[in-house]
Amino acid sequence: MVHFVGxxxxxRLVGKTGPxxxxxxxxxxxxxxxxxWERFEKTPxxxxxxxxxxxxxxxxxxxxxxxxxxxxxxxxxxKEGLQTVTAFGVLSDVSTGYPVLxxxxxxxxxxxxxxxxxxxxxxxxxxxxxxxAIIGNGAQSEFQAIAFxxxxxxxxxxLYDIDRSASRKCxxxxxxxxxxxxxxxxxxxxxxxxDIVTTVTADKQCATILTDxxxxxxxxINAVGGDCPGKTELHKDILHRSKIFVEFTxxxxxxxxxxxxxxxxxxxxxxxxxxxRKDGRSSPRDITLFDSVGFAIEDFSALxxxxxxALSHGIFEELDLVADLPxxxxxxxxxxxxxxxxxxxxxxxxxx
Amino acid sequence: MVHFVGxxxxxRLVGKTGPxxxxxxxxxxxxxxxxxWERFEKTPxxxxxxxxxxxxxxxxxxxxxxxxxxxxxxxxxxKEGLQTVTAFGVLSDVSTGYPVLxxxxxxxxxxxxxxxxxxxxxxxxxxxxxxxAIIGNGAQSEFQAIAFxxxxxxxxxxLYDIDRSASRKCxxxxxxxxxxxxxxxxxxxxxxxxDIVTTVTADKQCATILTDxxxxxxxxINAVGGDCPGKTELHKDILHRSKIFVEFTxxxxxxxxxxxxxxxxxxxxxxxxxxxRKDGRSSPRDITLFDSVGFAIEDFSALxxxxxxALSHGIFEELDLVADLPxxxxxxxxxxxxxxxxxxxxxxxxxx
Numbered sequence: 001m002v003h004f005v006g007x008x009x010x011x012r013l014v015g016k017t018g019p020x021x022x023x024x025x026x027x028x029x030x031x032x033x034x035x036x037w038e039r040f041e042k043t044p045x046x047x048x049x050x051x052x053x054x055x056x057x058x059x060x061x062x063x064x065x066x067x068x069x070x071x072x073x074x075x076x077x078x079k080e081g082l083q084t085v086t087a088f089g090v091l092s093d094v095s096t097g098y099p100v101l102x103x104x105x106x107x108x109x110x111x112x113x114x115x116x117x118x119x120x121x122x123x124x125x126x127x128x129x130x131x132x133a134i135i136g137n138g139a140q141s142e143f144q145a146i147a148f149x150x151x152x153x154x155x156x157x158x159l160y161d162i163d164r165s166a167s168r169k170c171x172x173x174x175x176x177x178x179x180x181x182x183x184x185x186x187x188x189x190x191x192x193x194x195d196i197v198t199t200v201t202a203d204k205q206c207a208t209i210l211t212d213x214x215x216x217x218x219x220x221i222n223a224v225g226g227d228c229p230g231k232t233e234l235h236k237d238i239l240h241r242s243k244i245f246v247e248f249t250x251x252x253x254x255x256x257x258x259x260x261x262x263x264x265x266x267x268x269x270x271x272x273x274x275x276x277r278k279d280g281r282s283s284p285r286d287i288t289l290f291d292s293v294g295f296a297i298e299d300f301s302a303l304x305x306x307x308x309x310a311l312s313h314g315i316f317e318e319l320d321l322v323a324d325l326p327x328x329x330x331x332x333x334x335x336x337x338x339x340x341x342x343x344x345x346x347x348x349x350x351x352x
Numbered sequence: 353m354v355h356f357v358g359x360x361x362x363x364r365l366v367g368k369t370g371p372x373x374x375x376x377x378x379x380x381x382x383x384x385x386x387x388x389w390e391r392f393e394k395t396p397x398x399x400x401x402x403x404x405x406x407x408x409x410x411x412x413x414x415x416x417x418x419x420x421x422x423x424x425x426x427x428x429x430x431k432e433g434l435q436t437v438t439a440f441g442v443l444s445d446v447s448t449g450y451p452v453l454x455x456x457x458x459x460x461x462x463x464x465x466x467x468x469x470x471x472x473x474x475x476x477x478x479x480x481x482x483x484x485a486i487i488g489n490g491a492q493s494e495f496q497a498i499a500f501x502x503x504x505x506x507x508x509x510x511l512y513d514i515d516r517s518a519s520r521k522c523x524x525x526x527x528x529x530x531x532x533x534x535x536x537x538x539x540x541x542x543x544x545x546x547d548i549v550t551t552v553t554a555d556k557q558c559a560t561i562l563t564d565x566x567x568x569x570x571x572x573i574n575a576v577g578g579d580c581p582g583k584t585e586l587h588k589d590i591l592h593r594s595k596i597f598v599e600f601t602x603x604x605x606x607x608x609x610x611x612x613x614x615x616x617x618x619x620x621x622x623x624x625x626x627x628x629r630k631d632g633r634s635s636p637r638d639i640t641l642f643d644s645v646g647f648a649i650e651d652f653s654a655l656x657x658x659x660x661x662a663l664s665h666g667i668f669e670e671l672d673l674v675a676d677l678p679x680x681x682x683x684x685x686x687x688x689x690x691x692x693x694x695x696x697x698x699x700x701x702x703x704x
Binding site: 057 | 359363371413415420430440442447454456459671673674680683685
């Protein structure tokens with residue numbers, strides 16, 4: 001049987017420890033896999049674009065396990081009361097090819113994106129960073145705030161969204177999490193005094209959420225929302241002043257803020273900093289930019305983390321996804337169970 | 353909720369009509385999609401190779417629905433009592449990106465492979481073909497026999513396998529299906545007098561199941577087993593004497609029998625014959641070869657056919673795979689249900 005973690009089970013798993021601890025554990029799992037980055041099979045995601053959005057498959061493997069995520073991005077869904085992004089994922093055993101886990105990843109993608117952001121900031125932001133601005137207060141914003149609070153010591157959050165009701169929703173959700181929260185009147189207002197700025201807007205277009213004059217020395221920018229071809233959030237001038245860190249260069253060149261730069265513009269892969277191969281921030285005056293688009297290895301880490309949590313808490317279902325046969329050559333034989341008249345007396349099978 | 357068709361449900365669905373009718377309906381669904389081949393998005397499958405086997409993702413879309421299959425191929429599994437090939441698939445709505453169906457495809461792949469083979473033979477084999485040889489009597493063999501009986505009028509089946517117990521298993525499974533069955537001592541013996549030869553062996557290597565002297569005028573060869581790089585079944589001389597038909601040329605050049613031929617060797621895509629764009633067999637003396645490796649569109653057709661069957665018979669489960677939120681921007685809000693202490697009184701959620 002394949003283990004299944006549905007939406008309800010994911011909610012219960014996060015509830016078992018609370019989101020802070022869950023995000024911290026998840027961030028540690030992702031960091032662990034970034035340290036052994038070279039062991040993973042890496043390909044850019046496989047995208048199917050349509051008028052309204054995109055559906056993507058993101059596979060990877062460390063040679064022992066294989067994982068992939070299915071994820072869509074449909075900005076117009078929001079107006080119809082649907083999620084912009086939904087996702088699910090699968091883990092398999094490389095030695096047999098059998099799937100072992102199917103998990104919802106709509107919630108889990110939000111969690112792993114935030115955990116990755118905070119894990120990156122732990123390595124790149126100035127030590128002593130306490131205040132974060134969040135530009136874009138949609139579905140991802142609270143996860144970002146709590147992950148940064150848990151993993152980097154952020155104490156104050158300054159919110160801005162073109163839709164003020166989104167900021168109010170975010171502030172209300174964060175009200176019991178021990179953070180000092182301010183709703184700001186503009187992006188410029190939100191950024192004022194922030195040590196870290198997270199941009200996480202959803203429009204599928206080249207927007208300029210941050211302009212150069214808003215970015216002071218020493219800032220760490222966590223750019224999460226520019227994550228597909230033609231979608232960016234930062235003015236190009238900011239990129240020229242920043243040390244730029246990415247997940248997987250080949251994918252970020254296509255999807256990230258660095259779409260705006262020449263193909264050979266120097267960037268550093270984050271795993272190299274984590275593994276001690278390359279420098280991260282070299283001075284408190286550096287502007288560091290994590291140009292995050294999301295990569296398959298983060299999903300792989302997340303699926304493994306969820307599998308461990310699900311098994312240790314006994315929170316999962318079993319899925320009748322793979323035929324278990326007495327004789328594997330006799331696949332046809334299993335049909336006899338449902339066949340009735342053709343094969344002797346009718347043997348109805350109970351509803352699964 | 354996403355509809356789920358597990359192994360037990362698939363067995364019941366096939367049992368509702370019996371395998372002949374199921375395979376015929378499936379073959380018609382595949383033929384329908386081959387006629388509108390140009391509407392589909394086509395990419396070679398995305399493969400992750402390892403020491404023991406391969407895991408593949410096979411996506412496609414017709415612009416309204418998106419489908420993909422996960423499938424593994426691990427020849428050594430058989431010795432461990434596991435399936436060589438297991439699979440599952442997903443259908444989604446392109447306009448929202450939401451998944452609508454998750455289905456087992458271990459059985460369904462066997463069914464669609466056989467239905468595709470028989471559908472191809474309907475267009476390519478000599479009319480009046482009554483006898484088929486099946487070389488390789490493993491998990492796929494019975495499906496082939498029944499699909500050809502149902503869709504092309506095959507009445508006699510001649511079986512050969514290097515493992516005679518596999519032939520006996522196949523013969524026993526086919527004993528109630530109204531076919532004249534012979535177990536043969538050699539491939540040459542099996543092929544003698546056959547109008548159609550199906551090769552469906554499993555070893556991951558270049559084997560020579562058929563040699564040139566075994567292939568007489570007018571034969572239709574349905575080559576199913578040569579389906580990955582380095583794996584072929586036919587001697588090259590046979591290819592030179594045959595009119596060769598393929599599913600998707602770019603993929604077959606990598607995986608099919610035509611790996612043995614130059615990259616520009618002329619082949620015809622089967623959909624062109626079905627759509628009336630190109631000739632199939634032009635004389636009863638032609639040797640026709642369907643060099644089948646399996647393509648994503650066949651899985652797409654199969655998932656749609658199963659979805660129709662599942663809904664019309666009410667045989668499916670519901671899967672808690674996508675979060676349904678009152679406010680889609682408030683993804684974080686759903687966590688409150690599992691959170692307990694952090695958000696007021698503990699509200700345990702019943703096991704899903």
